[in-house]
Amino acid sequence: xxxxxxNHVSMLKESLHILFPYITxxxxxxxxxxxxxxxxxxxxxxxxxxxxxxxxxxxxxxxMSKVIERIVADRLLRYLHEYDLLPHRQSAYxxxxxxxxxxxxxxxxxxxxxxx
Numbered sequence: 703x704x705x706x707x708x709n710h711v712s713m714l715k716e717s718l719h720i721l722f723p724y725i726t727x728x729x730x731x732x733x734x735x736x737x738x739x740x741x742x743x744x745x746x747x748x749x750x751x752x753x754x755x756x757x758x759x760x761x762x763x764x765x766m767s768k769v770i771e772r773i774v775a776d777r778l779l780r781y782l783h784e785y786d787l788l789p790h791r792q793s794a795y796x797x798x799x800x801x802x803x804x805x806x807x808x809x810x811x812x813x814x815x816x817x818x
Contacts, residue, residue: 742766
């Protein structure tokens with residue numbers, strides 16, 4: 703049997719109840735100490751090869767780094783929303799806002815200015 707990505711995901715899901723206390727402890731320690739463990743500071747760098755001039759590498763972080771990053775981002779966004787610290791017209795990092803939302807807002811402002 704091939705151990706492809708989908709097999710790894712299903713194996714992780716089946717083992718989550720066992721791993722959860724360890725993952726929680728590692729995340730909490732990282733948040734408390736302000737850094738991720740040295741073992742999680744590795745990434746696999748893959749160059750993106752395409753026809754554009756701007757070729758750039760992509761770095762794939764470890765599973766734990768992604769988990770910690772997601773938790774920190776969620777906590778930060780919750781804090782910013784709770785204390786109303788995000789500009790009201792900002793679309794980035796907001797649920798139900800996208801590039802399309804921002805473009806529609808700009809177009810609406812342009813049409814309103816033309817109408818005046």
